[in-house]
Amino acid sequence: MKQLAAVNKYFWKYRYRFITGIVFVVLSNYFAVLAPEITGYVVNKVQEHLPGGKPVSVKESYNGIVMFFIGWVQQMSFATLVLVCSLTILVLALLRGLFMFIMRQTLIVMSRHVEYDMKNEVYAHYQQLDAGFFKTHRTGDMMNRIAEDVSRVRMYLGPAVMYFVNLVSLIGMCMVNMFSKDLQLSLIVLSPLPVLAVTIYFVNITIHRKSERVQSLLSDLTTNAQESYSGIRVIKSFIQETAMLRFFKNNSEDYRKNAVALAKTEAIFFPSMTLLVGLSTLLTIFIGGKMAIDDPSKVGIIVEFVIYINMLTWPVTAIGSVASIIQRAAASQKRLNEFLQTEATIKSPAVTGNESDLSGDIVFNDVSFTYTNTGIKALQHFTLTIREGEKVLILGKTGSGKSTVAQLLLRFYDPESGTITIGGKDIRDLPLFYLRNNISYVPQDVFLFSDTVSRNIAFGLVNEPTQDTIHTAAKNAAIHNEIEGLQNGYSALVGERGVTLSGGQKQRISIARGLIKNPDILVFDDCLSAVDAKTENQIINNLYTLLGNKTAILITHRIFTVLNFDQVIVIEDGSIVEKGTHEELLALNGYYAELYQLQTSQETAV
Numbered sequence: 001m002k003q004l005a006a007v008n009k010y011f012w013k014y015r016y017r018f019i020t021g022i023v024f025v026v027l028s029n030y031f032a033v034l035a036p037e038i039t040g041y042v043v044n045k046v047q048e049h050l051p052g053g054k055p056v057s058v059k060e061s062y063n064g065i066v067m068f069f070i071g072w073v074q075q076m077s078f079a080t081l082v083l084v085c086s087l088t089i090l091v092l093a094l095l096r097g098l099f100m101f102i103m104r105q106t107l108i109v110m111s112r113h114v115e116y117d118m119k120n121e122v123y124a125h126y127q128q129l130d131a132g133f134f135k136t137h138r139t140g141d142m143m144n145r146i147a148e149d150v151s152r153v154r155m156y157l158g159p160a161v162m163y164f165v166n167l168v169s170l171i172g173m174c175m176v177n178m179f180s181k182d183l184q185l186s187l188i189v190l191s192p193l194p195v196l197a198v199t200i201y202f203v204n205i206t207i208h209r210k211s212e213r214v215q216s217l218l219s220d221l222t223t224n225a226q227e228s229y230s231g232i233r234v235i236k237s238f239i240q241e242t243a244m245l246r247f248f249k250n251n252s253e254d255y256r257k258n259a260v261a262l263a264k265t266e267a268i269f270f271p272s273m274t275l276l277v278g279l280s281t282l283l284t285i286f287i288g289g290k291m292a293i294d295d296p297s298k299v300g301i302i303v304e305f306v307i308y309i310n311m312l313t314w315p316v317t318a319i320g321s322v323a324s325i326i327q328r329a330a331a332s333q334k335r336l337n338e339f340l341q342t343e344a345t346i347k348s349p350a351v352t353g354n355e356s357d358l359s360g361d362i363v364f365n366d367v368s369f370t371y372t373n374t375g376i377k378a379l380q381h382f383t384l385t386i387r388e389g390e391k392v393l394i395l396g397k398t399g400s401g402k403s404t405v406a407q408l409l410l411r412f413y414d415p416e417s418g419t420i421t422i423g424g425k426d427i428r429d430l431p432l433f434y435l436r437n438n439i440s441y442v443p444q445d446v447f448l449f450s451d452t453v454s455r456n457i458a459f460g461l462v463n464e465p466t467q468d469t470i471h472t473a474a475k476n477a478a479i480h481n482e483i484e485g486l487q488n489g490y491s492a493l494v495g496e497r498g499v500t501l502s503g504g505q506k507q508r509i510s511i512a513r514g515l516i517k518n519p520d521i522l523v524f525d526d527c528l529s530a531v532d533a534k535t536e537n538q539i540i541n542n543l544y545t546l547l548g549n550k551t552a553i554l555i556t557h558r559i560f561t562v563l564n565f566d567q568v569i570v571i572e573d574g575s576i577v578e579k580g581t582h583e584e585l586l587a588l589n590g591y592y593a594e595l596y597q598l599q600t601s602q603e604t605a606v
């Protein structure tokens with residue numbers, strides 16, 4: 001429960017709505033409990049008019065407003081009195097309805113505002129966390145926090161608070177009225193209610209447990225189906241349709257069994273609840289009826305009590321659900337608190353506004369780095385100076401540590417030891433925004449958002465670029481003609497629901513996204529792997545002109561002879577094993593020379 005203290009700030013933020021909501025819950029119940037008293041009074045009046053009817057004295061315990069009302073109507077003729085009382089009961093019901101509407105408009109709407117705020121808070125926190133966090137948390141788990149956990153906490157802030165205040169105020173007001181009328185009858189007719197509340201609480205827990213299981217099985221089933229659709233080509237080419245169907249059937253059989261078990265519990269739960277509620281009413285009528293036989297003047301009270309019991313039973317049944325809503329909300333808030341308290345390991349100094357262009361030499365000084373989640377030593381004593389304006393090619397076998405060099409330069413991670421400086425400044429002392437805004441990074445894994453081609457290219461820009469700027473970037477990435485060929489050109493949607501692009505087309509859109517930023521430092525991480533040799537040459541030629549005096553790092557498995565690199569670095573197991581110009585490395589007769597010979601012999605063979 002103490003976990004939920006974290007959301008008290010929202011009660012404070014929306015205090016006016018919250019207080020108004022509570023006032024209207026109380027008001028709605030105040031008008032609700034007036035009706036049974038007027039009904040009791042009018043029934044007594046009818047009883048007095050029946051043959052053998054006994055006069056009933058009006059008890060002083062009546063509510064002040066009711067006393068005033070009775071004083072007014074008792075002067076009237078019997079028929080008018082019944083009519084006025086009936087109309088008043090109708091008006092009271094309407095007033096109650098109106099107040100209930102206002103109470104939902106305030107408390108439930110408040111909970112929706114809080115839900116919105118919380119989702120933004122969680123989302124903003126995700127944005128602050130670094131790459132390490134995302135590598136160690138499953139996407140499903142992160143999605144759950146922002147969707148499921150936040151919704152559960154909302155259920156506490158809105159419905160649970162509303163039901164609770166409603167319950168307390170209604171029980172309080174009904175009890176005051178009932179005890180002041182007949183203490184003994186009150187105790188007898190109220191006695192089944194606590195049993196009802198406790199039973200419902202426990203049944204609710206069972207239902208909740210079962211529905212959680214059903215939910216998790218359903219989510220497995222969805223993931224399973226989703227993977228089958230995404231991987232349909234692999235499934236078909238490996239002729240695994242039957243095996244996949246069997247796997248899916250087993251999963252859905254498990255789901256079916258659990259869903260049926262849940263439906264059975266629910267099928268028993270709701271009728272038993274109605275039965276228990278009915279028993280309370282029956283008890284009131286039975287005992288009250290016997291009392292009324294002895295004393296007909298009690299008929300009014302009996303009718304009044306039947307109405308109270310009916311009014312109370314449904315809120316009492318809500319005790320169980322309120323308790324379980326609160327429990328679930330506390331568990332969800334605990335998960336949210338743990339996550340919101342997770343601090344980003346990559347700290348950024350604040351932007352001062354005095355930052356100038358990021359220029360100068362890039363120096364990796366004895367940098368070592370280990371991925372903490374796997375313990376893999378990706379870089380070891382890595383020392384490299386890239387002079388301002390140099391074009392550097394980083395080569396190496398797969399898994400040798402090439403991408404790690406780029407990831408450290410962009411501060412997705414900080415080195416375990418050693419320093420990285422740009423223009424003599426340690427990158428840890430530069431604001432992250434400034435550092436990343438001044439480096440264009442085209443990653444190895446292409447990711448396009450479900451948006452238009454234009455917006456995907458312009459993604460990294462603060463200000464909206466002109467169409468011409470977008471077209472130029474696309475031309476430089478050798479993708480312009482293909483975009484123009486799409487049905488909606490630059491407005492074509494890409495991503496899951498959009499046009500299907502080839503791997504090479506996606507890579508080139510990603511390159512255009514990197515080029516349009518036009519910063520002084522560019523890093524291309526193996527981003528030409530899906531592009532054919534001719535297009536690759538065209539892009540590299542474009543880069544040759546475009547890069548001018550910018551610093552550029554190209555990470556690749558292949559040698560690009562078209563571009564004259566100032567330095568070529570060969571990495572193996574996280575360390576530099578060869579370094580020099582193309583000619584120097586050929587003369588060295590090592591990995592580079594071997595790769596070059598292999599590549600040129602293949603190209604000649606083609």
Ligand SMILES: Nc1ncnc2c1ncn2[C@@H]1O[C@H](COP(=O)(O)OP(=O)(O)OP(=O)(O)O)[C@@H](O)[C@H]1O
Pocket residue numbers: 135371373374376377378396397398399400401402403404405444526
């Ligand atoms: N996020 C990560 N968490 C744990 N280990 C990682 C992570 N990223 C890379 N590694 C490991 O670190 C080592 C270096 O990886 P890196 O991606 O830098 O290699 P690479 O040379 O770029 O490989 P490739 O050419 O295949 O992309 C590899 O052994 C890899 O398995």
